Amino acid sequence: MPELTLKHDPYNLIITGVGGQGNVMTSRAVGNMLSLLGFHVTIGETFGASQRGGSVMSHVRISKDSSWSPQIPSGHAHMVVSMEPSETIRVLKDFGNRDVKVITNTRPFYPVGVISGQISYPSDDDIRTWISELTSKAWFLNATEKAVAIGDPILGNVIMAGALAGTGELPLDREVFHTIMASRFSGDILQKNLDAYAFGVESVLSRKI
Amino acid sequence: MSPLSSGKKGSRHLFMGNEAIARGALEAGVRVVAGYPGTPASEIIENLAKIAKEGSRKLYVEWSVNEKVALEVASAASFAGLPTMAVMKQPGLNVAADYLLHLSGSGVRGPMVLVSADDPGALSSVNEGETRYYAKLMEIPLLEPGDFQEAKDMTTWAFKLSDTIKNVVLLRTVTRLSHASGTVVLGEIPENGSNAFFKHDGFILDPNEGAILSPPVEYKHTEQQRKLKIAEALFEDSPFNTYTGPEKPELLIITSSICSLYSKEAVSILGVRDRVGILKLGTTWPLPPKRLLKHLSSCDHIFIVEEVLPFLEDEVKILAAEHGKTLGAKFFYGKKEGYLPMVGEMNPDKVAAALSRILAMPQPGMDDVYKKRATEISFAGSPHREATFCPGCPHRASFWTLNTALSMDNRNGFVCGDIGCYSMAVLPAGFSTLKTLHAMGSGTGVASGFGKLGGFGMSQPVLSVCGDSTFFHSAIPPLVNAIHHHSNMTLVVLDNSGTAMTGFQPHPGLEKDAMGNVAEKIDIPEVCRALGAEVRVCDPFDVSESRQVLLDLMDRDGVKVLVLKQSCALSPEKKSLKKYTMSVDQSLCAGENCGCNRLCTRIFACPGLIWDKENNRSRIDEVVCAGCGVCSSICPKGAIMKKEAV
Numbered sequence: 133m134p135e136l137t138l139k140h141d142p143y144n145l146i147i148t149g150v151g152g153q154g155n156v157m158t159s160r161a162v163g164n165m166l167s168l169l170g171f172h173v174t175i176g177e178t179f180g181a182s183q184r185g186g187s188v189m190s191h192v193r194i195s196k197d198s199s200w201s202p203q204i205p206s207g208h209a210h211m212v213v214s215m216e217p218s219e220t221i222r223v224l225k226d227f228g229n230r231d232v233k234v235i236t237n238t239r240p241f242y243p244v245g246v247i248s249g250q251i252s253y254p255s256d257d258d259i260r261t262w263i264s265e266l267t268s269k270a271w272f273l274n275a276t277e278k279a280v281a282i283g284d285p286i287l288g289n290v291i292m293a294g295a296l297a298g299t300g301e302l303p304l305d306r307e308v309f310h311t312i313m314a315s316r317f318s319g320d321i322l323q324k325n326l327d328a329y330a331f332g333v334e335s336v337l338s339r340k341i
Numbered sequence: 342m343s344p345l346s347s348g349k350k351g352s353r354h355l356f357m358g359n360e361a362i363a364r365g366a367l368e369a370g371v372r373v374v375a376g377y378p379g380t381p382a383s384e385i386i387e388n389l390a391k392i393a394k395e396g397s398r399k400l401y402v403e404w405s406v407n408e409k410v411a412l413e414v415a416s417a418a419s420f421a422g423l424p425t426m427a428v429m430k431q432p433g434l435n436v437a438a439d440y441l442l443h444l445s446g447s448g449v450r451g452p453m454v455l456v457s458a459d460d461p462g463a464l465s466s467v468n469e470g471e472t473r474y475y476a477k478l479m480e481i482p483l484l485e486p487g488d489f490q491e492a493k494d495m496t497t498w499a500f501k502l503s504d505t506i507k508n509v510v511l512l513r514t515v516t517r518l519s520h521a522s523g524t525v526v527l528g529e530i531p532e533n534g535s536n537a538f539f540k541h542d543g544f545i546l547d548p549n550e551g552a553i554l555s556p557p558v559e560y561k562h563t564e565q566q567r568k569l570k571i572a573e574a575l576f577e578d579s580p581f582n583t584y585t586g587p588e589k590p591e592l593l594i595i596t597s598s599i600c601s602l603y604s605k606e607a608v609s610i611l612g613v614r615d616r617v618g619i620l621k622l623g624t625t626w627p628l629p630p631k632r633l634l635k636h637l638s639s640c641d642h643i644f645i646v647e648e649v650l651p652f653l654e655d656e657v658k659i660l661a662a663e664h665g666k667t668l669g670a671k672f673f674y675g676k677k678e679g680y681l682p683m684v685g686e687m688n689p690d691k692v693a694a695a696l697s698r699i700l701a702m703p704q705p706g707m708d709d710v711y712k713k714r715a716t717e718i719s720f721a722g723s724p725h726r727e728a729t730f731c732p733g734c735p736h737r738a739s740f741w742t743l744n745t746a747l748s749m750d751n752r753n754g755f756v757c758g759d760i761g762c763y764s765m766a767v768l769p770a771g772f773s774t775l776k777t778l779h780a781m782g783s784g785t786g787v788a789s790g791f792g793k794l795g796g797f798g799m800s801q802p803v804l805s806v807c808g809d810s811t812f813f814h815s816a817i818p819p820l821v822n823a824i825h826h827h828s829n830m831t832l833v834v835l836d837n838s839g840t841a842m843t844g845f846q847p848h849p850g851l852e853k854d855a856m857g858n859v860a861e862k863i864d865i866p867e868v869c870r871a872l873g874a875e876v877r878v879c880d881p882f883d884v885s886e887s888r889q890v891l892l893d894l895m896d897r898d899g900v901k902v903l904v905l906k907q908s909c910a911l912s913p914e915k916k917s918l919k920k921y922t923m924s925v926d927q928s929l930c931a932g933e934n935c936g937c938n939r940l941c942t943r944i945f946a947c948p949g950l951i952w953d954k955e956n957n958r959s960r961i962d963e964v965v966c967a968g969c970g971v972c973s974s975i976c977p978k979g980a981i982m983k984k985e986a987v
Contacts, residue, residue, distance in 0.1 A: 160355070163355050172524045174521065174522070174523045174602075178464070185728070185731070199489060199523045199524065200605070201602040201603050203689060205705075206690050206706060207708065218723045221715075221723040222719060224718075224719075228715055243725060244946060245727055247948055247951050248946050249939070249952035251725065262718045266715055266718065
């Protein structure tokens with residue numbers, strides 16, 4: 133195996149979204165892949181009441197030699213992977229910087245205040261403009277739509293993990309993903325996960341997004 | 342099988358802090374584990390219960406009725422010579438404290454570890470209680486893991502220490518360690534050990550074969566303090582106390598627990614590795630004096646990094662004062678000097694800010710221009726997400742009933758709150774119905790007291806709520822108290838068939854135990870009736886019946902119990918099953934012209950209801966709606982329709 137390197141050490145990855153979207157699953161899958169490759173991975177999660185429709189965030193720290201704080205210092209994110217567009221902006225406010233990169237799902241998950249007509253939700257155009265302004269590189273993809281087409285909206289997480297691999301920011305290997313998924317799933321479910329991952333990788337590599 | 346039980350010695354795994362603690366206990370050969378669910382400690386027992394269920398090793402795991410009983414159950418195994426562990430969140434340690442005082446006085450036989458999880462910053466609590474002071478108060482050793490590997494290794498070693506000193510060892514974890522994950526290299530899990538046998542026929546003071554008790558107190562107390570001295574001596578050379586930094590640092594950071602990682606991060610951000618040393622302590626009570634004095638003599642400026650109260654700070658200052666003659670004057674930078682707050686959790690930013698102030702360096706942080714712009718964008722770009730009950734949550738219906746019944750009763754009645762998801766009813770999510778909120782079971786105790794204030798002219802109806810698990814945990818004694826004293830109150834039990842908030846752990850009201858075995862079910866209404874309360878049971882989804890029953894009960898003297906029984910919307914057996922298909926008849930909904938002030942979307946505010954601004958009507962979100970049917974009974978125009986789902 134060639135010597136694996138990191139662009140930064142620790143590399144600071146934030147995976148965000150809304151409670152119930154499967155954040156913990158994604159951060160664990162990505163963390164497990166990097167851990168299998170020999171990296172020290174530290175993941176900080178939000179749990180408890182915040183799960184009930186609130187904003188959730190996983191801080192993933194990847195290092196060659198040691199554990200780091202489960203909370204990333206403000207302004208120190210290298211990459212934000214977001215399952216929900218307005219949550220991307222919330223994370224950038226605290227952890228963003230001029231060099232940060234973002235992959236965001238474009239499908240909104242409306243807060244109760246928006247549903248009840250108390251507050252309004254930003255337009256897709258505004259979100260794209262703002263995220264682009266606050267980042268050095270941003271990828272937008274409708275992972276939820278594709279996931280539903282593959283068979284389950286929860287696969288949106290797998291698409292996002294694939295997209296992260298596609299950016300080449302982290303040494304996320306398709307074979308390692310396969311190994312991890314095959315240890316948990318088989319048959320049709322395994323195939324759907326592999327399809328979702330491949331779609332994520334291709335979406336970034338083909339630069340269609 | 343999970344790597345937690347099958348992982349081979351030397352293999353590397355990404356483990357949650359709580360999983361690491363569970364594995365550490367397995368590597369120590371633990372046989373009996375008992376606890377009560379509570380964030381952030383629950384996953385320790387959940388994982389061990391799964392392993393017990395696998396049946397590959399002799400292991401008994403239970404969710405006890407409360408933390409005091411958990412400690413008692415676990416200690417019995419120790420008395421019979423087995424390695425044992427009790428697990429709880431910090432407020433549970435308060436519950437168990439009475440027994441712990443006597444247990445630490447009597448000492449133990451088989452190795453016994455007590456794990457207590459603190460929640461600095463109250464991320465999932467209504468307090469930020471401290472475990473560390475209990476170690477000092479109870480005169481037992483305290484260990485605090487600083488990372489994931491230590492969470493495992495230290496747990497295993499805690500059993501060894503307990504076996505050496507024959508007393509309970511306290512292991513403190515925190516949310517950011519318990520619920521974070523990191524790399525852990527595994528050790529060996531031993532083969533099954535000896536059988537259980539309680540030796541009790543020996544001479545009464547014989548620690549190995551006599552009776553186990555805390556008197557004669559002066560003798561046993563002296564023994565206890567001798568044991569603590571042995572621990573102190575072992576701590577002097579403990580590999581869990583580490584120093585990183587120059588031989589003669591300009592500034593010495595003394596820290597423990599997860600704060601050691603924040604300290605490392607702060608030193609790294611400021612780039613002061615060659616100027617600042619970090620003494621990370623894993624053995625924090627009693628502190629190893631020689632080890633500390635060695636470091637204190639290397640540096641005159643001491644920065645103490647810890648969460649919430651200044652426990653370490655006080656102890657280090659006392660030690661420095663005791664050795665002031667040889668050490669000379671020291672400059673301390675801690676909470677009492679205002680460098681770090683005495684409330685809330687720490688993070689790398691807070692530590693880095695304090696460190697830059699001490700070293701007179703520019704404060705690190707985000708680029709001002711970027712921060713300003715990102716904040717501007719976030720005002721419109723990231724609308725606030727309020728915490729709320731799930732769609733189809735029985736608590737929303739129950740609090741609607743309580744709130745509207747109290748309004749209709751019109752005597753300014755109120756509800757004393759308790760601990761669970763339903764604590765959120767202090768917020769608009771539960772129509773701000775709860776007016777007191779403290780410890781487990783306290784709602785009913787407080788209501789028992791309020792219910793005796795009639796003699797002082799108080800005529801407000803008094804209600805309390807508690808969940809089904811909380812009922813067994815600590816609401817029964819206050820209920821007995823209220824009945825015995827002819828208090829006037831109504832207890833509303835919000836029975837959603839499980840310890841829902843922490844992940845559906847079983848409790849005595851259910852037919853299965855932690856390991857999935859059939860258990861004796863204890864019926865809440867029957868218990869209340871046997872105690873002498875007037876008891877009614879309703880389905881909270883039937884709002885009009887529940888409300889009428891509650892109004893009737895509130896009108897009568899004495900202790901009344903209303904059990905509102907309906908499973909949690911997230912319970913595994915219920916998830917994604919819709920009872921009703923809901924719709925809003927667009928011709929009946931009058932929108933803003935109704936005069937109801939948009940009762941359904943603005944006040945009731947279930948996420949399954951959408952306000953369609955353009956059409957000036959309410960709608961149902963078919964994807965989100967759980968089909969409980971409750972909203973159909975709140976619309977004054979009868980515009981929300983329910984139809985049995987097929």
